[in-house]
Amino acid sequence: MKFFVDTADIAEIRELEATGLLDGVTTNPTLIHKSGRKFLEVIEEICGVVDGPVSAEVVALDHETMMKEAEILRKIADNVCIKVPLTIDGLKTCKALTGEGTQVNVTLCFSANQALLAAKAGATFISPFVGRHDDNGFDGLQLIEDIRLIYDNYSFKTEILAASLRHPIHVLDCAKIGADVITAPPAVIKMLSKHVLTDKGLDAFAADWAKTGQTIL
Ligand code: E4P
Numbered sequence: 001m002k003f004f005v006d007t008a009d010i011a012e013i014r015e016l017e018a019t020g021l022l023d024g025v026t027t028n029p030t031l032i033h034k035s036g037r038k039f040l041e042v043i044e045e046i047c048g049v050v051d052g053p054v055s056a057e058v059v060a061l062d063h064e065t066m067m068k069e070a071e072i073l074r075k076i077a078d079n080v081c082i083k084v085p086l087t088i089d090g091l092k093t094c095k096a097l098t099g100e101g102t103q104v105n106v107t108l109c110f111s112a113n114q115a116l117l118a119a120k121a122g123a124t125f126i127s128p129f130v131g132r133h134d135d136n137g138f139d140g141l142q143l144i145e146d147i148r149l150i151y152d153n154y155s156f157k158t159e160i161l162a163a164s165l166r167h168p169i170h171v172l173d174c175a176k177i178g179a180d181v182i183t184a185p186p187a188v189i190k191m192l193s194k195h196v197l198t199d200k201g202l203d204a205f206a207a208d209w210a211k212t213g214q215t216i217l
Contacts, residue, residue, distance in 0.1 A: 001050075001175055004183035006163065008035040008042050010049065012186040017049050019208070020105050026105070026163065026183040027126070028083070029059060029201050038113075040076065044125035047077035053124070055105045057083035058093070066093040074102050076084035081124060083107050086114045091121040098122035105161060112146035125181065129164035140164070148178050 002023035005016050005028045008031040016022045025046050032039050043056045058069040081103035084090035094104045105125040106118040118126045130140030147160050159180035165171055168191050174182050
């Protein structure tokens with residue numbers, strides 16, 4: 001299972017990259033806005049830090065303009081993955097770009113039928129939004145399960161990139177279902193390492209070690 005981080009905060013990306021656990025980065029216009037930085041500059045900087053795919057989203061709604069925006073974005077670095085919305089124009093753009101060997105992440109997926117279309121358009125990644133689905137009274141994890149079933153039925157190569165994950169249990173359930181990739185905010189990824197009994201055990205070991213009066217170094 002691959003781990004992507006969902007942020008445009010370069011300090012957070014550097015910190016996670018240093019763990020050796022990071023496989024890629026996803027961004028979106030909201031995260032770029034939050035970073036307060038210029039879109040093209042921040043994508044270039046992220047691509048210099050992370051070797052894996054870095055999703056950069058087009059903002060146009062029509063195919064022709066999406067292609068023009070993608071042309072600028074993919075020139076930034078070899079690991080730029082063009083993010084397109086799940087619309088007919090987005091799918092058309094996906095088909096054209098993947099046909100030219102560019103990685104594409106189809107985003108804002110909220111149904112298994114949409115995911116089926118993205119796979120047929122040759123998407124590298126499909127991004128079903130689990131948290132936003134839940135927020136609206138739907139079952140986000142059921143969506144991941146349905147897409148897994150359909151992609152396995154037809155051996156589609158498109159990777160399921162579970163997005164909009166809000167907490168560690170989302171990550172756990174996506175791993176059980178067999179999502180290929182998860183993307184989550186830095187805080188959620190860091191939370192995965194935490195357990196109250198790990199902290200308690202460390203405190204007890206530290207206290208007993210101190211009583212031995214020994215040092216290793
Ligand atoms: C994924 O690529 C999206 O950027 C992201 O996961 C959206 O998450 P949100 O619903 O928390 O904004």
